[in-house]
Every structure is written in structure tokens, then in C-alpha cells.
Amino acid sequence: xxxxxxxxxxxxxxxxxxxxxxxxxxxxxxxxxxxxxxxxxxxxxxxxxxxxxxxxxxxxxxxxxxxxxxxxxxxxxxxxxxxxxxxxxxxxxxxxxxxxxxxxxxxxxxxxxxxxxxxxxxxxxxxxxxxxxxxxxxxxxxxxxxxxxxxxxxxxxxxxxxxxxxxxxxxxxxxxxxxxxxxxxxxxxxxxxxxxxxxxxxxxxxxxxxxxxxxxxxxxxxxxxxxxxxxxxxxxxxxxxxxxxxxxxxxxxxxxxxxxxxxxxxxxxxxxxxxxxxxxxxxxxxxxxxxxxxxxxxxxxxxxxxxxxxxxxxxxxxxxxxxxxxxxxxxxxxxxxxxxxxxxxxxxxxxxxxxxxxxxxxxxxxxxxxxxxxxxxxxxxxxxxxxxxxxxxxxxxxxxxxxxxxxxxxxxxxxxxxxxxxxxxxxxxxxxxxxxxxxxxxxxxxxxxxxxxxxxxxxxxxxxxxxxxxxxxxxxxxxxxxxxxxxxxxxxxxxxxxxxxxxxxxxxxxxxxxxxxxxxxxxxxxxxxxxxxxxxxxxxx
Ligand code: XMP
Numbered sequence: 001x002x003x004x005x006x007x008x009x010x011x012x013x014x015x016x017x018x019x020x021x022x023x024x025x026x027x028x029x030x031x032x033x034x035x036x037x038x039x040x041x042x043x044x045x046x047x048x049x050x051x052x053x054x055x056x057x058x059x060x061x062x063x064x065x066x067x068x069x070x071x072x073x074x075x076x077x078x079x080x081x082x083x084x085x086x087x088x089x090x091x092x093x094x095x096x097x098x099x100x101x102x103x104x105x106x107x108x109x110x111x112x113x114x115x116x117x118x119x120x121x122x123x124x125x126x127x128x129x130x131x132x133x134x135x136x137x138x139x140x141x142x143x144x145x146x147x148x149x150x151x152x153x154x155x156x157x158x159x160x161x162x163x164x165x166x167x168x169x170x171x172x173x174x175x176x177x178x179x180x181x182x183x184x185x186x187x188x189x190x191x192x193x194x195x196x197x198x199x200x201x202x203x204x205x206x207x208x209x210x211x212x213x214x215x216x217x218x219x220x221x222x223x224x225x226x227x228x229x230x231x232x233x234x235x236x237x238x239x240x241x242x243x244x245x246x247x248x249x250x251x252x253x254x255x256x257x258x259x260x261x262x263x264x265x266x267x268x269x270x271x272x273x274x275x276x277x278x279x280x281x282x283x284x285x286x287x288x289x290x291x292x293x294x295x296x297x298x299x300x301x302x303x304x305x306x307x308x309x310x311x312x313x314x315x316x317x318x319x320x321x322x323x324x325x326x327x328x329x330x331x332x333x334x335x336x337x338x339x340x341x342x343x344x345x346x347x348x349x350x351x352x353x354x355x356x357x358x359x360x361x362x363x364x365x366x367x368x369x370x371x372x373x374x375x376x377x378x379x380x381x382x383x384x385x386x387x388x389x390x391x392x393x394x395x396x397x398x399x400x401x402x403x404x405x406x407x408x409x410x411x412x413x414x415x416x417x418x419x420x421x422x423x424x425x426x427x428x429x430x431x432x433x434x435x436x437x438x439x440x441x442x443x444x445x446x447x448x449x450x451x452x453x454x455x456x457x458x459x460x461x462x463x464x465x466x467x468x469x470x471x472x473x474x475x476x477x478x479x480x481x482x483x484x485x486x487x488x489x490x491x492x493x494x495x496x497x498x499x500x501x502x503x504x505x506x507x508x509x510x511x512x513x514x515x516x517x518x519x520x521x522x523x524x525x526x527x528x529x530x531x532x533x534x535x536x537x538x539x540x541x
Pocket of ligand 1: 390392
């Protein structure tokens, strides 16, 4: 295959898929491979470059993940990041040791512009560090290309062998000029032109799906959200009428959402799909009754989902494959691999052990949210669907703290509809500068804009109301009330793995608060969630 590609070899770091995604942002295809990949496999693949990821181990220990030193003799450009850098130093005869001082977080790094990967990067830049070991001595033939106050080798290279290494993480956004460094590696060192597009991903995936599914029958779990919509359209392009899309209305959807989804994907909509809607709200409420533990709620909803599918599948007839729109952040945050379990995301950790399908197909498993949107655009899915804000699989179940009741569902649906409606209505005025802060651009994109005061202003990528489990005393008319508090959340994020609370104009918050307490029965207080992620998560449960 003549397609340009830079492969990523995984040594157990948290950011391995993020590195691949950064390379894809350079329009060069990238995939992550385990460190058990053999030299023959690499020779056969003929990648234009290789990136070695970070990882939690010490390169000099015998039981740490490693790779054959032959890798560095293949003549393929290599960039080692963090553990990958240390491993390169260790395997080539340098010295790696415990650092006298560990570095963690944003760090000032001095770079030598003589290094190709630092071309057009400021000589004093800020990069993200996270290490307890360090390179104490570089291998023969290498020069030091970057340092920090406490790290003598924050970068090294052997230009004649096209070997480069950095101790910091250029792939995370905290490394201010990190993407430029990755671009330099991909274009300047590996010599890639960058002609790969998401349309290639779509085409390749459709071909793979055709091969995998053959004449089998497929059922797609359609929620109407971006991920499952893109997955459904990919599948329908691959296998047409072999596909049945089942839309389970679990009674935890946003206000009027069930009907909206049916309008788009149902028989009167614009897609030619076998669409089946199952109204199962009562069933989910019954299962959730009395349950207050967030993880158990997620598991119950996930499991009930599968049960509903199994039953629907039986009515439809034999089904071989179940398609789900799982995307990469769902995978990592559910604690697959070696990362800690934060939440059991619906569709992954929430899956029951016993599933009555031959296989689960997840065509978007390696993509990040904005990449999924790009695939959607390439597939010609209308923009209003593609740019829709994400909605979690367990729906309002994770926006209702504590027990789920139909009453709480009604409250959060109404409050959320008011909140989203007012933001959508206010964003134009906000953008025009009529409200607090000055805004340019569209929601869902990066917009760092200096506000007159202290904070940069961002438009929200995700915003919703949640119902807290707190009731408090208020007064309405001359009467005492004891009602729920609604929490409003609005975050700016590029990959949903980290997020910042958005500084919404007070005027919008004021209108929303007034409307919610006046129009939504059962609410007497509205709170704004100012927490970033981490330490908070985007959803409340
Ligand atoms: P958290 O709350 O984990 O959310 O910070 C990150 C992003 O993921 C969405 N989310 C989910 N999406 N199934 C999904 O498909 C889930 O179980 C789930 N939980 C959270 C959340 O809305 C945010 O965009």
C-alpha cells in the first residue's frame, strides 16, 4: 500500500491513542501497535516513521516492556516520547536512572533550534512533563537538544540515524507547541506529505465492514447521537438493508428527543434504514427503582439495554452482529487496558457477561469525538446532526444524582430544555459582543478569546442541566418551599478527556435561573458547576 503511515508502538502510556490522533491531524495515517510487534512485521509494513510512547515502567529493569534494539537499525525515523525516549537511550548504550528531582505538569523547557523536530518552535517553550526516571547520559552519536532546570536531557537526537527523543509529552495540549514538534517529525524527518483524509478512513472502514459482515445480519444500537448516527450510516453504506437500526427510548432522553430521532431516522426521515423504535421507559424506571449507586445505575441501564436488544433481535430474527458507536475516550475511561476505572461507560464496561450476538462491531473505537464528526461530514451526514453535542448512553440517568424517578426525569428534562434553549438563543448575542465577553466563531470549536477581565472566554462544547439530590428551603409567594436544586454545567473541551468550565455570561444564567424556578415545578434553586475535569468529570455520575 502506498499510503503514508507513521506507527505508534505502545509501552503502556496513557496517551498512546492521543499520539496516533496527533499524527492523523497531520493528515498521515496512524495506528497503535503493541510492543510485541516483530521486526519482520515492521519491515513488511514499511512505515514512514515510528513513535515510541511513554509508559509507567523503568527502562533499565529486566521485566519492563522493551523491544529489539534492531529497531534502531532499520533506517526508519523514530521519535521516542518519555519512556520511549528512555528506552531508546537505554537500548543504545546511554544511561537511564531515577531522577534526583521528578517533574510533573507544565514545565519550562529550553530547546535547541538546531534539532529538526524543534524547527520554528520557540527556544523557551512550555511542555508537559511526567517522569520519575531520566536520561542521565545520552548514547554515543547523540546530542542533547533540550533541557529543563532539573532535567539535563529533556531531548536528544542522532540526526544521521534519524533518531529523536523527548522527555516531555508533545501530544498533550498542555505542551504549547507540541503539535508543531509532531508535525516537524512527521513532515521534516519522516518526509511525509500529509495526503491522508478522514474520507480514506470512511472508505477503508466501509470496505472492512463489508468483508467482516458478508451476508450476515446486523443490528445497530442507534441513539440519535453523533457516534451511533455515524456508525449507523457507515453500516448502511456497507451492508444496506442487512442492517436494522434499533432505537431504544429508555425514558432517559432529553425532552422530545425520542420523536426527533424518529423524525430523522424513521420511515419518514432522510435515511433508508430499517428503523425500529422500542419504548421501554417504564421498564428502565422499574429496574432503577431504589438504586443510588452511580456505577450500579450505569450497569443496570447498560444491561437492560442489551436485554431489550436481545428481545428485539429475537422478534426480528437471527442477528449476527451488534454495532455500537463506542469511541476512544469511552474505551480508555472504562478502564480497559491498564488505566484505572473512572466510570463504566455504557457500551463498554457496562456490558453484561452474556450477550446473545455472535460479535460486537465498533467501527469508531479508535477515534476521538472530533474525528467522528469529521467522518460524519465526509459521509455527507447533515451538519446539524454532526455537530450535535454529545449525550451519554445512560442518558439522564447520569444527570440525576441518586435514585432515578419519573418525577426527577421530568424536572431535569424541562430544566435542561430551558437551559439549552437559552444558550442557543443567547450565543448569537454573546458572539456579537452584546453580552458579557467577546466571542467569535461557532460553538464546538476552539475559541480562545481574551476577555476584558481576567478570564479567556470559550464557547461551550457541551452544556446541560442535571438534578442534584439536594433539596433545600426556599420561599415562593408567601410560602415555604422545600424543593430540588438544579446544577447547570457548560464545558469547553477539545477531546472530552479534560475540560474547563465555561464562563457563561451572567445575563444568560440569570434568564435561565428565573425561567427554571418559575416554570419547572419542584425546583427552587439553580447552581452553576464551575469545576474543571479533572478533578470533576463532565457528567455528574
Ligand atoms: P465524563 O463524565 O466521563 O464524560 O467526563 C466525558 C464525555 O463522555 C460522555 N459520557 C458518555 N458517553 N456513554 C457515552 O456514550 C457513557 O456512559 C458516557 N458517560 C459520559 C459525556 O457526556 C462527555 O461528553
